[in-house]
Amino acid sequence: MSIDKSEVLKIARLARLSIDEQDIPDYSDELSNILSLVERMNSVSSEGISPISHPLDLSARLRADKVTEKNQREKFQQNAPLTDDGCYLVPKVIE
Amino acid sequence: MHQSTLAELSSALESKQISSEELTRLYIDRSKQFNHALNCFITINEDEALAQAKQADKQRAENKHSSLTGIPVAQKDIFCTNGIKTSCGSKMLDNFIAPYDATVIEKMNAAGFVNLGKTNMDEFAMGSSNETSFYGPVKNPWNTEHVPGGSSGGSASAVAARLCPAATGTDTGGSIRQPASLCGITGLKPTYGRVSRYGMIAFASSLDQGGPMTHTAEDAALMMNVIAGFDERDSTSAEQAVDDYTEKLNDSIEGLKIGLPKEYFGEGLDGSIAKIIEEGVKELEKLGATCKEVELPNTELSIPAYYVVAPAECSSNLSRFDGVRFGYRCEDPTDLSDLYSRSRGEGFGEEVKRRIMIGTYVLSAGYYDAYYLKAQQIRHLIRDDFQNAFKEVDVIAGPTATGTAFKLNEMINDPISMYLSDIYTVSVNLAGLPAISVPAGFVNQLPVGMQLIGNYFEESRLLNIAHQYQMNTDWHKQIPKEFQ
Numbered sequence: 001m002s003i004d005k006s007e008v009l010k011i012a013r014l015a016r017l018s019i020d021e022q023d024i025p026d027y028s029d030e031l032s033n034i035l036s037l038v039e040r041m042n043s044v045s046s047e048g049i050s051p052i053s054h055p056l057d058l059s060a061r062l063r064a065d066k067v068t069e070k071n072q073r074e075k076f077q078q079n080a081p082l083t084d085d086g087c088y089l090v091p092k093v094i095e
Numbered sequence: 096m097h098q099s100t101l102a103e104l105s106s107a108l109e110s111k112q113i114s115s116e117e118l119t120r121l122y123i124d125r126s127k128q129f130n131h132a133l134n135c136f137i138t139i140n141e142d143e144a145l146a147q148a149k150q151a152d153k154q155r156a157e158n159k160h161s162s163l164t165g166i167p168v169a170q171k172d173i174f175c176t177n178g179i180k181t182s183c184g185s186k187m188l189d190n191f192i193a194p195y196d197a198t199v200i201e202k203m204n205a206a207g208f209v210n211l212g213k214t215n216m217d218e219f220a221m222g223s224s225n226e227t228s229f230y231g232p233v234k235n236p237w238n239t240e241h242v243p244g245g246s247s248g249g250s251a252s253a254v255a256a257r258l259c260p261a262a263t264g265t266d267t268g269g270s271i272r273q274p275a276s277l278c279g280i281t282g283l284k285p286t287y288g289r290v291s292r293y294g295m296i297a298f299a300s301s302l303d304q305g306g307p308m309t310h311t312a313e314d315a316a317l318m319m320n321v322i323a324g325f326d327e328r329d330s331t332s333a334e335q336a337v338d339d340y341t342e343k344l345n346d347s348i349e350g351l352k353i354g355l356p357k358e359y360f361g362e363g364l365d366g367s368i369a370k371i372i373e374e375g376v377k378e379l380e381k382l383g384a385t386c387k388e389v390e391l392p393n394t395e396l397s398i399p400a401y402y403v404v405a406p407a408e409c410s411s412n413l414s415r416f417d418g419v420r421f422g423y424r425c426e427d428p429t430d431l432s433d434l435y436s437r438s439r440g441e442g443f444g445e446e447v448k449r450r451i452m453i454g455t456y457v458l459s460a461g462y463y464d465a466y467y468l469k470a471q472q473i474r475h476l477i478r479d480d481f482q483n484a485f486k487e488v489d490v491i492a493g494p495t496a497t498g499t500a501f502k503l504n505e506m507i508n509d510p511i512s513m514y515l516s517d518i519y520t521v522s523v524n525l526a527g528l529p530a531i532s533v534p535a536g537f538v539n540q541l542p543v544g545m546q547l548i549g550n551y552f553e554e555s556r557l558l559n560i561a562h563q564y565q566m567n568t569d570w571h572k573q574i575p576k577e578f579q
Contacts, residue, residue, distance in 0.1 A: 003456070007456075008452075011452045011455050011456050011459070014455050015410060015451050016414075016417070016435040016436050016439055017436060017439050017440050017443070017448055017451060017452065018433075018437045018440030018441070019440060027452065031456070034402060034449070034453050034510070035453075035456075037399055037402060037511055037515075038402055038453075038457070038466060040395070040396065040398075040399045041396055041399045041400060041403070041469050041470060044393065044473070046473065049472040049476060051468050051472045051474070051475065052471055052474050052475045053301060053471060054287075054301055054331075054527075055287050055474075055478055055525070055527025055528075056287065056288065056333070058288070058333075061330055075194050076194055076420075076421075079190070079191055079192060079194065079420075079421035080420055081418065082424070088419050090428075090434060091429065091430050091431050091433070093431050
C-alpha cells in the first residue's frame, strides 16, 4: 500500500500540518515505507482476538462531581501568544 | 565526589563530608564545563539549584531532613517544572515556562532532591538517538562521534559523564533502557501505571512511563521509592501498593528461573552482543539462577504494532499544540486554519510530523480496522506471549539494543532502520511490563546493556537481580576517560 500525493495532502489537512509542495514526494516515500513496515502485521491471523487498548485492562476511574481545580487563568495565560481581557486572540473565524 | 552514587552521596552529606551547596556547585560547574561537548542540558538551573541546596543544608543543620535531602539530580525536559522552561526538545515549546510541577517533580522536590536542570531529548520523545531535538544532538560520553541513544539521551549522557549522579527519563518504546544501554548506565522502565504521568508531556498515553536513570540498581530503587505510587490526577495510575524497593536488594537469587527467548537470539543478533549477554546470564547462574529457552512467537510483530499504536496516540496527544493558548505561533496567520497549520508545520520537526501523519492515517475513516484495530489485537497476542513465558520462568533476559551506539548521522536518514533497532524494547511497552537495563560489557569500547523483563509490578525483583549482578561485576563502575 502506498501513499500518493493526494493522500499526503489529505492527511496533512486532517492533521492541520502545513507542508511545502517540494516536500510532498519525500513524505509520500517515507510514509509509504512506514506503511510497508506496518503491513507486516498481516502476516499473522488475528481472527477472534479481542483488541486491547490498555495492557492491564484497567477501566476509567470515576470521581465525585465536585469542583477541585481553582481558576488560575492569569497564570496560565502568561504562556499565551495573544490575549485580551482573559480571552485568547485568533484570526477572525466568523464573518 | 562526582563519581558517587546517590547512596554514597547520602552518606557523605549525612557525615558532613560535603554540604549540598558544595555538591551542587560541583555538578553545576561540571555541567557547564562539559555541556558544550555533550549538549546534555537544555537548561542548567543554576540559581534555583543553589537556592534549593542552601535550603537543604539548612534543613540538615536543623535535623529536619530525609536521607536524600540536598542531592542534585537532572530532570528530562519532558517533565513540567514550575517556573522553569519545559521544551520537550521542541521548537513548539521553546517559549514555554511550565506553570506547574509534574507529580514526579513534586515528589522529588519533596524528597529533597535539588533540580540541576532539564536534559536534552528527542523531540516529543520520538527517536532512538537524540538526533531529533530542536536543540541539537546529544553526544555519547564514551565516544562523542556517537549517539547516546534516545529519547532520554540527555539524561543518559549526563549520568554517564558524571555531570549528575542520577536523572529521570521516560520510556515509550525503549527510551530509558536503550540510552542506558548505549551509555553504560542503569535504567528502569516501571510497570505501566506505577509512576504518575501527571505533568509528563504525553507522547503515547497507553505506553509512556517515567523512571530512574542511575549508576546502580540500588540508586534506581532509592529513586523508585520517591516517585512510584498512585496519583489521583493520573487516570491511568495504578492503585497497587508501593514496595520499599530497597528491601529485597540483598536477597539471594538462588533458584531464580531466567527465560531466554528464542526469538531474541536468532541469526540477526550480532555475535559480540550475544556473547556479552551470555556472559551476563552466566554471572547470574553463578549466583544460583537457572535458565531455559522460552518462546515469544509474536516478537517480530511488535515493531509494526508499535509503529501504529504510538503514532496514532501521538497524533491525538499532539493535537493540543495549535498555536492558540501556548507554545509556538506562526507569524501573521491569515485565518484560523493557517494559524493551526503553520504553527504546527513550523513548530514541529520532521520525525514528529512523520509520526503525526502516520497516526492520522491509521486512525482515519476506512483504515482504522486495517491498522489500529489490528495493532490492538497484536498487542493482545504479545501480552499473552509474555504471560505464557512467565508461567515457566520468573524473569526474561536478553539484549537491550541490537548494537552499541552508532555514529551520529548514521541512521537518522533511514527511519525504518532506526525503528527496527527497537526490537528488544517495544514489546515490553506494548505489554506494560517493567524492565531494567544494566551495563554488561563493552564492544569496541562502547557499552552494551543486558535487559531483564519482569512480570507486572515486580520492580523489586528486577532491582534485586540487577543489584546482585552489580555486586559481582563492575561494568557499572566504568567511567569514560575524559569524564573521570
